[in-house]
Amino acid sequence: MENSIRSLREEIAAFRIGTADELEAFRLRFTVRKGLIAGLFAQLKSVDPARRPEIGGQLNQLKAEAESKIEEASQALVSETKTAGPAIDLSLPGRRHFTGSEHPVQKVLGEMKQIFSDMGFTIATGPELELGSYNFDMLNFPPDHPARDMQDTFFVRHEEGEDDVLLRTHTSPVQVRVMLDRKPPIRVICPGKVYRNEAISARSYCVFHQLEGLYIDKGVTFADLKATIYSFARQMFGQDVKLRFRPSFFPFTEPSAEVDVTCYLCGGKGCRVCKKSGWLEIMGCGMVHPNVMRSAGIDPEEWSGYAFGMGVDRTVLLKYKIDDIRLLFENDVRMLRQFPA
Numbered sequence: 001m002e003n004s005i006r007s008l009r010e011e012i013a014a015f016r017i018g019t020a021d022e023l024e025a026f027r028l029r030f031t032v033r034k035g036l037i038a039g040l041f042a043q044l045k046s047v048d049p050a051r052r053p054e055i056g057g058q059l060n061q062l063k064a065e066a067e068s069k070i071e072e073a074s075q076a077l078v079s080e081t082k083t084a085g086p087a088i089d090l091s092l093p094g095r096r097h098f099t100g101s102e103h104p105v106q107k108v109l110g111e112m113k114q115i116f117s118d119m120g121f122t123i124a125t126g127p128e129l130e131l132g133s134y135n136f137d138m139l140n141f142p143p144d145h146p147a148r149d150m151q152d153t154f155f156v157r158h159e160e161g162e163d164d165v166l167l168r169t170h171t172s173p174v175q176v177r178v179m180l181d182r183k184p185p186i187r188v189i190c191p192g193k194v195y196r197n198e199a200i201s202a203r204s205y206c207v208f209h210q211l212e213g214l215y216i217d218k219g220v221t222f223a224d225l226k227a228t229i230y231s232f233a234r235q236m237f238g239q240d241v242k243l244r245f246r247p248s249f250f251p252f253t254e255p256s257a258e259v260d261v262t263c264y265l266c267g268g269k270g271c272r273v274c275k276k277s278g279w280l281e282i283m284g285c286g287m288v289h290p291n292v293m294r295s296a297g298i299d300p301e302e303w304s305g306y307a308f309g310m311g312v313d314r315t316v317l318l319k320y321k322i323d324d325i326r327l328l329f330e331n332d333v334r335m336l337r338q339f340p341a
């Protein structure tokens with residue numbers, strides 16, 4: 001019996017506990033209810049009664065040693081996991097952070113907004129999902145105007161006796177909202193997305209950006225409009241740029257004009273982009289129609305104003321030499337990465 005105790009003590013002393021699995025193996029071998037130490041306690045009955053207290057003492061001692069070894073080992077394991085924390089692999093490559101940058105359309109829009117805000121225009125925005133009355137009726141479009149056609153306009157609701165709900169086809173309805181909302185003098189620009197149901201190609205897309213302007217005050221004339229457009233064009237396209245105003249028609253302005261700038265790619269000599277004409281069309285404009293003022297509650301006898309509207313995307317394409325308008329909307333990262341911050 002004493003030999004068995006001695007050899008078990010040696011085995012316990014030599015048992016190395018380095019992991020949780022080894023700790024469990026130690027416990028199962030020595031200290032559980034059916035373990036080796038309990039086995040020796042069971043043999044105590046057969047020991048000479050005179051020696052039983054001594055042998056029992058040795059067994060108790062052995063049991064205490066085994067238990068304190070478990071205690072020590074489990075504490076060591078706990079403090080090890082605490083100081084080590086989660087496993088860190090120092091050889092892993094670092095995480096890459098991609099820096100976002102401004103979309104080319106926003107860059108150009110930002111330049112345009114800056115030029116007009118330097119001239120005292122504030123920015124007004126409105127919903128892209130618009131009422132037919134704001135997009136057409138209050139802008140003096142007659143009921144049978146072709147722009148109201150399904151082929152040009154994306155209708156969301158089109159029912160007899162109800163106001164149409166549609167994707168705005170221009171940003172002019174924002175001007176209607178501003179006129180209904182505020183009293184003159186008014187001096188705003190309205191940048192934003194507009195939608196038209198057009199055949200999609202490299203040159204036209206079903207959504208694009210416009211920037212419109214509206215100025216209403218006492219005694220505003222076409223000369224003010226021209227001066228403003230000139231100032232804008234020089235800052236946007238260069239000091240040497242020339243302008244050409246061609247008579248045109250819009251339901252919401254009278255008189256109306258379309259504005260061309262000398263092609264800023266060839267300087268007016270004629271190239272592929274300006275189709276050899278030397279001119280690029282940049283906007284429509286005119287004096288706000290009295291009917292439009294009246295429908296927004298502004299007296300056209302007292303006030304007058306001008307409005308203009310230009311497409312943004314074509315300028316973006318020319319400026320960055322992008323040959324397909326669809327690239328501006330697909331947001332392919334291979335394209336966007338070419339415009340770092």
Ligand code: PHE
Pocket residue numbers: 169170171172212250253284285286307308309310
């Ligand atoms: N809203 C017109 C368009 O989309 C542009 C425009 C605005 C023309 C203001 C004249 C005055 O074509």
